[in-house]
Structure formats: structure tokens, C-alpha cells
Amino acid sequence: MSAKGYFGGFGGFYVPEVLVASLKELEREYQRISRTAEFEAELQSMLKDYAGRPTPLYYARSLSDRVGGARIFLKREDLAHTGSHKINNAIGQALLAKRMGRSRVICETGAGQHGVATATACALLDLECEVYMGETDVERQRLNCYRMNLLGAKINVVKSGSRTLKDSINEAMRDYAATSEDTHYLLGSIVGPHPYPTIVRDFQSVIGVETKEQMARMTGGLPDALVACVGGGSNSIGLFHPFIDDEQVQMFGAEAAGDGIETGKHCASVVVGEEGVLHGSRTLILQDDDGQVSETSSVAAGLDYPAVGPEHAHLSTSNRAKYFGVTDQEAVLAFHLLSEAEGIIPALESAHAIHLATKIAREFSKDQSIVVCLSGRGDKDVAQIAKLEGRL
């Protein structure tokens, strides 16, 4: 990565002038604080004692047998505190905010997982917390809204644009532009302007670092492939990044193909997006001929985003990682499959990765192994699926 926050030709710093000073300060402070032994020790102790790390790497024998093909391992981020990988970054950035002397934290959320993780870290560290959440997402994730309220966070319902994640990011940026003196914007994915894609990736890389150690212990080597779902791309980059230089490890990203790529109702920005600038970053975006950002659709609120982190755009165009669309229907089938085969109810986001992993596993042999990032648990989605299937 270059000094300006580029990953190949993607990334950078495309923001209004009012945001420049705050982002430069954040970059400076992050470099200074995150390298101190004291910060590292505090972070490690909180990840271990509070968030429950390391999360297990679990050999899903029953799922592997049903699929036939490679052995499938699940990196159990669903077992981390708050039920998803989002806590890794939330704790890291909340600690950073505290050390930067900020008293207030704002964030955006789609599925609500990042909002819950941020509200949790703020409750723990005694930081005021406000969450921007699109009206559409509030309606489909009521349980997470209540969780955030329980944790003492205030939810600001976003009614602009498509009323989903992308609009929540716009609103959080607007808030940050006016309040950065006492406020930290705790962005939840590897999107946005520099330094966010780097900060979030660094805090999520614990997923891949642990996986590498655990695989070595369990199988004596590296996995043959990694699979993770990609919305903005934080759990996937967390898993992928420590393996980027291990060229024999293939990487696969599962994007949400919604009703099907051909219907236009999806959010597969790597698969069919084109280069552009959104939320401060040059990356792959779903957009029309005029450069207006497209409305997106997915059964999984956490993947419902029209762009992708710039590092994934780079991994894709440089052919280091491959990305495939998984439809709503395929994700729901995988949601059932994992629940029945392993007694693990995955988040709908993670179910996209499970589906892709089963497809890939069939093409691999039995002596090969695949690690899937099970980024979150599915409790939040149970009501939605029950309703979808007419059982509620």
C-alpha cells in the first residue's frame, strides 16, 4: 500500500475538504498509537478475555461428508462476543478513539451487527454512541435495534436515498465532518477513504492470523482455499490478508447476487461493478451510465452495499482472489443446510460463503481443505427467514 492509501489502482482519499484534517489526524494517531506495546497489550487482552478470542477453527465433518469433496473447516467468528467478527474492529477502534481523547463514537450499520458491536465496545469503554441505520434496515433488523438500545446507544434512522447501508455511511460522514473534534467515526468495513480500509483490515486480520496457526496445528499445513462473504469485505479481508503471500492458497469471495445478477437486483459489485469513486474510495461500484450509484438488493442486509473495499477490487483485478455471486435463494438453502448438518445457524451473510464453499469443495479432492469464514451467527435472521417461508 502506498502512502496515499492505494491498493494497486484502488483506494485513495476522495473526500470533501472539511473531512481532510480529521482523516489525516486519524491516520497519524493510528500510526502512533497502534504501534505502542501498551495499545497492543490492551487490545490483545480485550480480544481474549472480553471478546472470546481465539475463536475456534472447526472441522465440519458432517457438512463435508454431505457435500463430498474437500474437507470444510469453519472459522467460528459467530462465537465471538456479540455474534460476529465485527467486534474485532469495534474494540480496536474504540480503544483508539479513547486514546485519541474522543468522548463520542458514531457508526453506520446495515444488518445491525456492526452497530451492536460498536455499541458494545462503547458501553465497555464508557463512550457515547450513536448509530446511523437506514430505515429499510431498521425494519428488517428490529432485534438488533433493541440490542443497541439496551447497550445504551442511540439509533439515528436514515431516511435519505435508498435508506440502507450506503446512505447510513453518507449520514455518518456528514456528522463526522461537523463533529470530529470530539467524535470518532468507527467505520465498520474496509471501505471509505484512507486510512479506514487499512485500519479495519488490520483489526480484522486476527481472523486469518489465528486460522493460519490453527490449520498448522490441525492439518500440519496451509489450507488449499479460503472462502468468505463480501459486502464491503471486512471478514473476508480479515481471513485473506495474512495469506496473500502464500500463493498456493486460493481465495474466493461470495458476493450477494440477490434475485440473480441478470435481474439487476443484487449487490455483486466485484463481479459486475465498474471503477468509480464512492464514499471516499476509488473502487468497483454498481452504477449507471451517468455514474449514479445503483440501488441494490439482498436478503442479507449486511451485504447490501453497492461497492466493495478497495483492497478486494485490487485482489480481483490482479487475479489474486476470485469472486462469485450467490443468490438469495442459494443463501437460504445454505442457511438450512448448515443448521441441519452441523447444528450451527449461520448469519444470512455467512450463508452466502457456505453456499460458495460447498460448490468449490466439490471441485476439490478429499485430501484438500477449505476454510470458510463463518462471520456471524444467524439468530438475527431467524424471524426474517421464518416470515419469508410463511412460518411466522
Place this chain on the structure above:
Amino acid sequence: MSRIAATFERLAESEEGAYIPYVCCGDRGVGFTGELVRRLSRAGADVIELGLPFSDPMADGPTIQAAMVRSLSSGFRVAKLFDLISQARSDGVDTPIVVMTYYNPILRMGLDTFCKRLAEAGADGILPVDLPVEESGDLERIASAHELDVIRLVSPTTDDERMAQILQSANGFVYAVSISGVTGQRDSLPHSAIALLKRLREKSGLPVALGFGISNQEQVRQAMAAGASGVVEGSALINIYARGLGDEDGALDLVEEHARGMKDSARAARQRPG
């Protein structure tokens, strides 16, 4: 000399302040925007900023966001921006026109095509809202080849070193953002605006226009007294014509009358002794 530079030179000679209204293209229809441009020019606007609607206007407050949503949902296309400018020019509007836009629509069309079409249509400058000086090398080079001024934004949080860097590549005029935050009507001029104008005056010979939150003649007087060469007004104009909806001519009359008052204040403010 560019049309923008010539305008500010003329204003400096006659010791007048500049009045720069912002119009969101396609809000209430492209025809309405065209009529607004003609009326604002007639009312004495010194530069007109044409805002290109974008789906994700991160730097804009609720009023301009809503105007952009109305424009886009009624089918506004980027091509209509060029038509609008051409039409204004053939209608005899000779006020300098600056296009204020987010970067993605420019990038999508291609920097060269976008700038070429703007220049051919008769625009004078381009103001990229989300393109800081670090990322703007390509646009500067291409805009300059098409003789378009690139207008730069400076904010209260821009430090001295950065301000020098921005001013080095600025032309036309400098747009001083009055407050750390987004666009939107505010009643008074924040202290941050006064302080920023003082710093800019010390550092730059370029004309300085103050924007974000401008809506009344008292603010114009305060801005001029603090060293501004002019003011930019956007959200307030949208709020004014929103009041007159249902009667398009009435709405346009309200805007024109308001603009005349703002221009009168800008004119008078600089003529006061001291």
C-alpha cells in the same frame, strides 16, 4: 484571462462584492433550472454555480440532498447539464458558469470528454466537491487543457501548509467553506468563517467566495467586512422557490427579488469606506 478572472477583476475595480448563487440542475425540471439561471443572471449574479445531482452527496445537507433526489427521480441525466449551459449561452446569458459536482460522474464519462463537453457548452469552471488536492492532478491537467478553471475549496480545518498547497493549484476564485460540516441554511456567520477569511486574505491574492450557510443580507455584509470577495448561496434559494411552488412564475419572482437584494448588499458592502 478567463471569464471568471475577468469578472472578479471588474468587481475589484468597482469595489463590489460578488454574489454567487448555486442551482441544483433538474430540480423542478430542467426548464425551471434554465429559467432560474436566466433570472439570476438578470438579477446581477456574478457567477452561477450549477450543481450536478449525485446519488450520494456526502458534503450536502438535507435541502440540497432532497433537491438532488427530486432531480434524479424525475429522470435527470448528465447530458442535460451540457444542454442547459448551451441553451443559457444561446439565450444571451454571459454570466460565468461553474459546475459543482462530485467526482464519480466526471470519472464515469471520462475526464477528457466531460471537460471537453463542458467547455464546448460554454462553462467556465469546475468545482469538484470530493476531490482533494492529493487526488486532483489528472483533472487539473485536463481542465486546464480545455481552459476550464478548477475552483478549490478551503475549510476552517485546513491548516496553513495545506492551504498553501491548495492555493498553488487554485484558479478563478477560492471557495471558503464557512463551517466544518455540510451545506445548509444558517442564520448567522460562524466565527470559523471570519477566522478563515482572515487567514485566506493574508495568504492569497485570489478572490475568495464564502459559502455554506449563507442566506441573508446581514451575512453578506459580515462576510465582506471580514475580507470576502463574494458569497455563495445555495440551500436558501431552494427553500425560497419551494415556498412558491404551484406558481412557477411566482417562485421565480421570489428568487429573483431575493437575489437582487443579496447582490445589492454585496455591492454596497465593499463600497463602504474602511
